[in-house]
Structures are given as C-alpha cells and as structure tokens.
Amino acid sequence: MARARIVDPDQGPRSKRAAILDAAVEYFGETGYETTKWSDVADRVGIGQTALYHYFESKAHCLLTIMRLELQRSHDMFTEATADTSDPVEALRAGVRSAFAVSEQEIRQMRVLQANMSLLATPRKSKREETERVAARQLVQMVERDWTNLLVRGMAKGAFPVRDAHMLGLTVLGMIVSVWRWYRPTGAIPLPEISDLIEGCVVRMVGE
Amino acid sequence: MARARIVDPDQGPRSKRAAILDAAVEYFGETGYETTKWSDVADRVGIGQTALYHYFESKAHCLLTIMRLELQRSHDMFTEATADTSDPVEALRAGVRSAFAVSEQEIRQMRVLQANMSLLATPRKSKREETERVAARQLVQMVERDWTNLLVRGMAKGAFPVRDAHMLGLTVLGMIVSVWRWYRPTGAIPLPEISDLIEGCVVRMVGE
DNA sequence: TCCTCAAACTGAACTGAACTCAGGTTGATG
DNA sequence: CATCAACCTGAGTTCAGTTCAGTTTGAGGA
Numbered sequence: 001m002a003r004a005r006i007v008d009p010d011q012g013p014r015s016k017r018a019a020i021l022d023a024a025v026e027y028f029g030e031t032g033y034e035t036t037k038w039s040d041v042a043d044r045v046g047i048g049q050t051a052l053y054h055y056f057e058s059k060a061h062c063l064l065t066i067m068r069l070e071l072q073r074s075h076d077m078f079t080e081a082t083a084d085t086s087d088p089v090e091a092l093r094a095g096v097r098s099a100f101a102v103s104e105q106e107i108r109q110m111r112v113l114q115a116n117m118s119l120l121a122t123p124r125k126s127k128r129e130e131t132e133r134v135a136a137r138q139l140v141q142m143v144e145r146d147w148t149n150l151l152v153r154g155m156a157k158g159a160f161p162v163r164d165a166h167m168l169g170l171t172v173l174g175m176i177v178s179v180w181r182w183y184r185p186t187g188a189i190p191l192p193e194i195s196d197l198i199e200g201c202v203v204r205m206v207g208e
Numbered sequence: 209m210a211r212a213r214i215v216d217p218d219q220g221p222r223s224k225r226a227a228i229l230d231a232a233v234e235y236f237g238e239t240g241y242e243t244t245k246w247s248d249v250a251d252r253v254g255i256g257q258t259a260l261y262h263y264f265e266s267k268a269h270c271l272l273t274i275m276r277l278e279l280q281r282s283h284d285m286f287t288e289a290t291a292d293t294s295d296p297v298e299a300l301r302a303g304v305r306s307a308f309a310v311s312e313q314e315i316r317q318m319r320v321l322q323a324n325m326s327l328l329a330t331p332r333k334s335k336r337e338e339t340e341r342v343a344a345r346q347l348v349q350m351v352e353r354d355w356t357n358l359l360v361r362g363m364a365k366g367a368f369p370v371r372d373a374h375m376l377g378l379t380v381l382g383m384i385v386s387v388w389r390w391y392r393p394t395g396a397i398p399l400p401e402i403s404d405l406i407e408g409c410v411v412r413m414v415g416e
Numbered sequence: 417t418c419c420t421c422a423a424a425c426t427g428a429a430c431t432g433a434a435c436t437c438a439g440g441t442t443g444a445t446g
Numbered sequence: 447c448a449t450c451a452a453c454c455t456g457a458g459t460t461c462a463g464t465t466c467a468g469t470t471t472g473a474g475g476a
Contacts, residue, residue: 012423013423014423014424014472015423016424032326032327037463038463039463047426049462049464050465053464053465054423054425058463059462115325115326118240118389122243163405164397164405171387171405174387175383175386178381178383179379179382181382197376197379198379200371201376201379204412204413205409207412220444221444222443222452222453223453224453245433246433247433247434255453257434258454258455259454261436262452263453266434266435267433267435
C-alpha cells in the first residue's frame with residue numbers, strides 16, 4: 001500500500017500549496033483581494049484554475065489561511081521578542097521592534113491581513129473556511145492579549161501609570177498596524193526610522 | 209420646456225439618491241461591502257435593482273461616493289473644531305474630540321471608509337468612479353495635512369518637541385481611526401470614555 | 417521492472433451577482 | 447392637459463468563482 005497521509009497538516013512532495021500561498025500573498029497584497037482574479041494566481045503558479053481547488057476550498061479559504069498564518073507569525077515574533085525581558089519598558093520597545101522586523105513578503109502579508117480584517121467578523125458557510133476564520137479570530141485575541149498583558153504587568157510593577165489596559169493595548173496595536181496602510185518599501189522613509197518613531201510614540205503614550 | 213437640471217450635484221424632488229446612500233451605509237457598514245448584495249440595497253429602498261443604475265454607475269461608484277462624503281465630513285468637522293483655537297495642545301484636543309463626536313450612522317460611514325480604504329489606491333475604469341476616487345484621495349491627503357499642519361504649528365511654537373511631523377500626523381490619524389475597527393455602540397465602553405483615553409494618548413505621544 | 421493508488425491535475429459545464437438593454441411609467445411644469 | 451425629463455422595470459448578458467466527471471503523474475511496494 002502507498003503511504004497513507006492526513007490531508008490537511010502536511011503536504012506531499014509535489015504539492016504546490018506553498019507556491020499558491022506565495023503567489024496569492026503577492027497578488028492580494030499588491031493588487032488587492034477583490035481585484036485579483038483567482039485564475040491569475042493559478043497562472044502564476046503554472047496550473048489550471050481548477051487545480052487550485054485541490055489545495056483550497058475557495059479563494060476566500062486561501063485568503064483566510066494567509067491571514068491566519070500572518071497572525072500566527074506576529075504572535076510568535078512578539079512572544080519571542082519579549083520573553084526574556086523583565087523590564088516592562090524594554091519589553092514594550094522589543095515588542096514594537098519585533099513588529100517592524102519583517103521581510104517585504106511579510107509586509108504584504110500584513111497588508112492583506114489589515115485590509116481584510118473585517119472578513120473575520122461574520123461566519124463562513126463552508127466548514128474549512130469557518131475553521132480558518134475561527135482560528136484567525138482567536139489569534140487576533142491572542143495578539144491583543146499579548147499587548148494588554150504586557151501593559152498590565154507594567155502597571156502592576158509601577159512602570160506605567162494605571163489606565164484601562166485593554167483599551168490602551170488595542171490603541172497601541174492599532175497605531176502599529178496602521179503603518180501598513182501607507183508604508184511602501186519604495187517610499188522615501190526607511191522602515192527602521194518608522195520603527196524608531198513608533199517605538200518612541202508607544203513609550204510616551206503608555207508612560208508619563 | 210421642463211426644468212433643465214445638471215445631473216450630478218442636486219437632485220430632483222422624487223430622487224431616491226439619499227435613501228440609497230443611507231441604506232448602503234447601513235448594509236456596507238454592518239454586513240460589509242462585498243458581503244451585501246447590491247439588490248439588497250434596492251429592496252431596502254423599495255425599488256428594482258436596475259433602478260439603482262439611474263443614480264449610481266455601479267455598486268463601487270456608490271461605495272466611493274459614501275467614502276468621499278465621509279472624508280469631506282471628517283475634514284469639515286476637524287476644520288470647524290480647530291479653527292478658533294490658537295493654543296496647539298488645545299487645538300489637538302479639540303481635533304481628537306471632533307473625531308469622536310459622531311452619530312451611529314456616521315460611525316458606520318467611517319467603518320465603511322476604513323474597511324475599503326485600499327480601494328482608493330488603484331485607478332477605476334469608468335469615468336464617474338474615477339472622479340469620486342480621485343476626489344476621495346485628495347480629501348485623504350487633506351485630512352492628513354490637517355493633522356500634520358497642526359503638529360507643524362505646535363512644533364514651530366515650541367509647544368511640541370520637533371519630530372517628523374508628517375509621519376507623526378499619519379500615526380496620530382492611524383491611532384484614531386483604528387478605533388472604528390473594534391468599537392461597537394452595543395459594546396461595554398461608552399464612546400466619550402474612548403475619546404478621553406485617545407485624547408490623552410495623542411497629547412502624550414506628541415508631547416514630551 | 418512494473419503495478420498500484422492517492423495526489424495532482426484538467427476541460428467543459430454551472431451559478432449567481434453585477435450590470436446592460438430596450439423600452440414603459442410618472443408627475444412637475446409650461 | 448400635454449410634454450418630456452426623471453424615474454423605473456423585466457428580460458437578458460457577462461464574467462469570475464465554482465463544480466463535475468473524469469485523466470495523468472509518480473513515489474513506493476512487490
């Protein structure tokens with residue numbers, strides 16, 4: 001008997017799943033989700049349109065997968081960056097820096113995530129799409145909790161004045177991700193400069 | 209001869225344009241632009257789907273119009289709120305407060321604007337859509353300049369430390385509009401409370 | 417070397433929502 | 447009360463996303 005594999009988690013040796021995700025991130029990130037034709041992605045990968053349905057249930061399923069992966073990455077990066085820092089201010093700075101230590105492809109992924117965030121609000125009809133949506137939603141809450149908890153710790157330690165930590169966390173996060181609405185790698189301002197400015201803003205905003 | 213009217217700016221006595229915009233804001237704001245069927249809007253207004261095309265060239269043309277109107281409103285409100293205040297810090301506070309002094313329908317309009325902002329990036333094929341898009345783009349820049357100029361004035365007066373005013377303006381704006389991603393009138397936190405927190409954040413962020 | 421079977425793929429047909437067309441209805445105004 | 451632009455409609459058309467009914471490919475066991 002040939003190998004018996006579970007369909008979802010891992011991919012066969014000649015799978016084009018990664019290539020599809022990569023092409024989709026580029027198209028969705030540069031041209032926008034609605035604007036790009038699903039068949040364009042197929043062309044880029046070098047397969048027929050219908051072959052896409054071997055890997056993703058729908059165009060939306062692919063988008064939701066991209067969004068979930070990006071959220072997972074963001075959460076992991078934050079955790080890694082802030083894990084071994086006990087000083088709240090330094091942890092905060094490390095968290096901000098981790099948000100801007102990204103490749104061009106990751107920038108596109110975050111653009112895709114931010115531009116289609118509202119998709120996570122309403123349930124999906126198909127099962128696999130809904131699974132991705134729920135997972136993504138949970139990761140959004142996890143990322144929000146990452147920032148909130150950091151602020152709570154800082155307030156408890158007396159490093160930050162006491163304020164509504166949840167609202168403040170959402171605000172900090174909103175400020176950071178808003179960058180991906182206007183930033184372009186071809187622009188005049190280099191990313192490290194933006195990172196520094198935001199880092200300062202966050203520290204001042206939270207402190208006093 | 210019957211009255212000779214220009215098509216665009218003003219409306220006939222039995223025009224349903226306003227009713228369509230109102231229904232569209234509700235649907236686009238609550239359910240999302242892509243999710244709502246154009247025919248749902250027609251049903252709500254009480255006309256056939258094809259009658260919509262008497263008022264708007266397309267679903268996207270209606271969306272772009274909503275976005276432009278909201279941008280116009282935001283710009284006007286900011287200008288009115290900050291006009292007669294010479295103290296930079298007070299003007300800044302007044303600007304933030306004006307951003308949160310809104311009705312529920314205006315909240316929906318801002319949600320529509322924020323959720324579909326990326327639509328303004330790429331040119332439209334049809335003429336009327338492109339006109340709205342360009343107008344909206346210019347208004348975005350105008351709103352950005354509103355905040356930037358306020359910061360420049362404050363820095364010149366010595367009220368704020370000198371930083372990159374443009375980037376700081378975009379950041380302030382990004383922080384403010386990020387609220388419309390998570391705020392719901394049914395939520396636990398009342399809007400004035402949010403307004404106060406953001407006001408404080410902006411002042412600390414810009415100050416020293 | 418060849419056989420097997422799931423993975424990987426395909427062309428043709430289907431679906432549904434946005435939009436077009438070719439007119440019909442309505443009502444303010446001369 | 448006749449006119450004509452504003453306003454509206456039902457019957458198509460289009461096109462991107464999707465389904466269907468299979469066919470091809472190639473890694474691993476015999």
